[in-house]
Structure formats: C-alpha cells, structure tokens
Amino acid sequence: MEKIIEKFDVPYLQILDENGNCDEKLKPSISLEMIKKIYSLLILTRIFDEKALSLQRQGRIGTFPPIKGEEACQIASAILMENGDMAFPAFREHGVYITRDLPIEMLFQYWGGDERGMKIPEKVSVFTVSIPVGTHILHATGMAMGFKFQKKKNITLTYFGEGATSEGDFHEAMNFAGEFKVPVIFICQNNQYAISTPVREQTASQTVAQKAIAYGFPGIRVDGNDIFAVYKATQLAIQRARAGKGPTLIECFTYRLGDHTTSDDAKKYRGDVELKEWEKKDPIIRFEKYLTSKKILNQKEIASEKNKATKKIEESVKRYEKIQPENSEEIFKYTYASMTEELNEQLEQFKKEVI
C-alpha cells in the first residue's frame, strides 16, 4: 500500500500592505487607544535606536545591535502580554524592553558595559539579554512548563532570529513545548540575515513557520513589518496558549535595515538594491500612511509624537550619564548567593593589589 498520510499548509498573513492599505476584513480587534500606543512605542524605539548608534560612534556606549526595521515584530507582540507573563529576548529586542517599560537608561547602561543595566525591575516582565544564540528559547519553554504544572494561566513569549533555528536548542525547545503542550509563543524575527549569512544559506526549508508542524503545533508566517498582522497572530497564539491548547510559532518576515552590530559592515555581503527595496517596506512608514489616511493622527500630531520621544530619549541619556561607576568590589559579589571563603580571600587580595 502507498498513500499520503499527512498534508500540511503554511499560512501567511498580511493586513497592512507597504502602502498603508488595510484589509479591513482581516483587521484584528484593536482599540484606537492601542493603535496610538503602538505608534508611540514604534517611534520611541526608532529614536532610541538612532541615539544608541550615535552614542556608540562617540564611544559613550559599546558594541550595539541595531533594531531598525524590526520594531513592529517586537512591539505589536509584546504589547499583548499581561501581568505575570514573561518574555525571553535574544539581544536585539530593545523594542520588547521598551514596550514592557524598562527604564531606557538601563538599556544604555547595559550596552554601555555595566551589568546593572540588566538588574531588571520587578514590574518589567522581560528576562535578561541572552547572547549565545538560541539558548534562551529553552528557558521560555521551561517557564511555560512551570506555569502549566503550577496551574497558572500565564504564558511566555520568546524572540529569536532565523539564524537561531539552526541551533539544536531551538529544536529541543520546540519539541518539549509541543510534547508538553505548554503556553509558549515562539516569535522568530526572520530578518533574512544572521550576520552575513542569508536565510537561503541557513536552511533549505521554504519558511521557518513550517518547522512548527514537525513538532505538532501550528506555525504561521506574517508580514513582520505589518503591526496588524503581528498583533493578530500574537493575539490568536496567546488565546490558544491560555486555553491550554499549547504553543504557536510565529515567523515575522522582516528585514534588518542596519548592520548586524556596530562592529559589522553589511556592505561587505549585501547589495544596496535589496536594502532600498526594504527601506520602502519600513513598518513605521506604512503605519503612518494608514494613521493619516484614516485620520487617526495628522501630520502635526505625528511631529509632536516624535518630539516627545526625542525628549524622552535625551532625558534618559542624561540619566544614564549621571550614573556613578559601580564599586569595583561588586564584580565578586554575585558569583554565589554568599561569598565563599576562597572568594573573600581573593577579594582581600584584589583590594590590596588592584584598587
């Protein structure tokens, strides 16, 4: 006997096209207030990014991975989190931190090379930056297991790039999540490059979304520069998760408009033509077209939104630069819950010979 025993579809969702036209039939249920809030966050994150790049060039912070172009993926998903939910970012998720209200000076502080920038206030439900690619995806699955086994209604969200899907940890996290049917939402920002490696050299899969199918839960690709598509897909995934129906993988198809980090030069491996194409698809440009055409905001209000954001960022830079250097002895203090005898001895020596 020979027959087809399974067949799968990979859905794609776009609601707001690059010219700002909205498919009203597909539009998610979203309040006007929420729409305006998302816009403010997009602008705030964009201006933060520009400021961070300029601070890096002046040596006022260290190596920095820009987010430009990927704001919608992060903001339109993280905005849907509720009390007690938790997000697990990789390292490019400034938009997630800003959406969940991390004081912006702490982002500058962390990227300025000060551990205290990751001493995340209790009310901010985002875990620390995770530099080793793909490793944190398991933590999100694990926390979702913890929620489920303790009968909590909370969910976790985790963010990673398409490059991360090549690491074993990604597959292990997906497999556990599917097997234990836990409330985790995997958000892959497919920005089409992992440093210099284009997505077509990362995997022979046509989409990242389809990888979910192999682990027994739904995957969807959305236009990652379309806030409505990201919002709607996340909304549905969260509903599913809270209803005990398990995980979802959302592939946000987007583009990294900047270099990989400030130590990278993207000109070395990708052409200008492609970049120009994607600049036209900028999530903010199309959203502004929509907002003005629907008369939700006018040009004056948009300008004032940008002024407000610039002021907010400038104030946070001022606060950042007023932060006193950490007492050098602190480098010993967090190795364990309490100092060991050996560490105390080394600290005494440190005080004599270094400071």
Place this chain on the structure above:
Amino acid sequence: MQLNIIEAINLALKQEMRKDKSVILIGEDIGEDGGVFRVTDGLAKIYGNERVIDSPLSESGIIGTSIGMALTGLKPVAEIQFEGFIFPAIDQLINHASRIRNRSRGRFNCHLVVRCPIGGGIKALEHHSDSPESYFIHTPGLKVVIPSSPYEAKGLLISAIRDPDPVIFFEPKKIYRAIKEEVPEEEYTIPLGKAKIVHEGSDLTMISYGSAIKTCKEIVETASESIELIDLRTLSPLDTDTIIASVKKTGKVVIVHEAQKTLGFGAEIIARINEKAFFSLQAPIERVTGYDIIVPLPKSEQYYHINKSRIINAVKKVMSNAI
C-alpha cells in the same frame, strides 16, 4: 614580511590549502564576509565555497560534521566565532573528536583543527571575553595550542593542520592586531608540545602563554632581576622538560595567565614542578591569574585582568621569600 596575527593565520591557511587539497575551512560567516575578525578574508574567492564553507549557525553542527568530513580524508579547519560559543559543540569535542582514535583502537582518527578566538581586553559583550582553555586541556585526546605572536601563530597553525589528532587552536583576540612582526613568506612549522624560552634569565622563571606573553615580555626586558620567560605555546601536550630545566636553574617561579585561578593552568604547572623539581625551589610559587569570578562587562573588565603591577608584585614577593 611584517604581519599581525590575523594576517599570519590567513597566510598559513592560504598556503596549507594550496599545498594540500584536503584542507578545507568551515564556520559561520567565514566565506564572503571573511569571518568576524577577517581571518579568512579572501580565501573563499581563491578556493571557492566548497573549500571555504559558510555554515548554518550551529556549532555542534560545525564540529560534528567536521568529524564526519575528516573520516573521508578531508582535513577540516573549523572556526568557532567566539570562545563563548564553543560550548554547543563541547559534546562533539569531548565525546567524539577526542575519543575516536582510542575507541577504534586507531582504526579511525579525527584530523581536525578548531580555531577559536579567546580572551578579553577588547571591550566586548558577555561571552566574548573568556578564557576556557582548561576545559579542553582536561580532555585526553585533544591538543590545545595558544600562540603569542604572529610568527608563532603561523608556525603553530601549520603544525596543527598537519597533525593527525584534533587540535584546539585558541587565538588571543586582544593581540590579533596589536603585534606586528617579521613573518617569513615561506611555510615553516613550530612543533606542537615544545615551549619557547622568550627571554633567558637566571634569577626567576616566569611561565605564561597567549596574550599575557606580551605583558610579561615588557616586564622581563626592563626588570632589575634576571628573569627567564617561557612561552608554553602548547598547553596540551605540555613541554614539562623546558619548565623543569629552567626551575632547576632559577629556583623561583611566577606563573601568569588570564584564565581564572581555580583549575587554571597554573595549578597543573605547580603540580609538575612539585613532582619533578620540588627540591630546587627556593620560594613558594606565585600565580598571577584572573579571579574566580565571571569576567565583567567592559566598564569593570579591567579589574578582572592581570596587569603589570600584579606581575611585578609577584616577582618581588618570590624574590624576597627566597631562602
């Protein structure tokens, strides 16, 4: 010609690839991009993308498939982008690469080099400033090499590529571009397992490797004491004879390394001296090492690292303790 470490390694790779068709490179962003430190710059253009392989983002994938390719007679030189990212591959290195020869009683071997930047001092992000050499030295079947200059890097890498066993070749990123020196155009080898006396002396033996050699050299060249500086070059296998001969001459020892103190390589050196030259010692051995803490982010990183004054203090202490 005058080359820095990056250029010297690039030249070694280029020449070995020309000489031996079975030498191939694999790693993340090593092709068109030339690697994040540009070590493999231009090599994909010369040798094509089937000999300079841009891999998916997977360290276990890189090392595991390199082992498989080595079984076909290829000689992979794999690049791991930073030392913090060698850990996804540690299973392949410790459970397979190092053991295949023994497991098959010599029927199979693993002709593999793993190149990987190491160490701090470049104001980098977390996981980009560590010195994890001990994990690998502790693994039987792996060789571990850490060069200290461009000349050393070229000669040692060529030996590593020709060695039939797996070699972890750690490249101190702090001195990637900081030292330029004369490097012969033609190919030459520096044998693995042989230390080098960088500076001869009779009062005290200073033992180090990697980027710390530059700092130690600056000290011994101006010190009032006559200090013998040994660059270990290869940490596994270790050239115990050179160490012991020097200790028998000077009777005083300072060991310097960037890695943390506990189970840092200094511990092993002291044990060997204890076994083979204890009665020649005139004073307790001093180690200048990193503290047993996580390497701090850039704002406090300097507090972790060894520095000249700590080394000089150790020398003074050993000299004054000597009986």
